[in-house]
Amino acid sequence: MIAEDLEWIGAATIALLTWMTVVAGTTGSDDGSVSTWVLVAPTVAYVLGIAGYAVHVIRGGKYRVPEDDRPPS
Numbered sequence: 440m441i442a443e444d445l446e447w448i449g450a451a452t453i454a455l456l457t458w459m460t461v462v463a464g465t466t467g468s469d470d471g472s473v474s475t476w477v478l479v480a481p482t483v484a485y486v487l488g489i490a491g492y493a494v495h496v497i498r499g500g501k502y503r504v505p506e507d508d509r510p511p512s
Contacts (some may be wrong), residue, residue, distance in 0.1 A: 440502060448489060455485045 458481050466473055496502070 444492075447492065451485060451488055455481055461481060 459478065462477055463475055
């Protein structure tokens with residue numbers, strides 16, 4: 440299960456880094472600047488996506504031990 444989670448996080452990270460590389464490589468203006476939103480929007484989406492996925496994993500009980508496998512108390 441951890442491998443699956445890390446695959447999603449890795450894919451999101453690769454997508455973000457690819458976007459940043461493409462933007463940096465295709466900057467066509469003379470001064471080399473890009474609009475701020477072109478870099479900020481994907482970064483904010485990445486952070487919110489990772490945080491949302493973490494909350495989903497924590498609250499969703501993905502790693503919770505099933506009731507029938509718990510030792511008696």
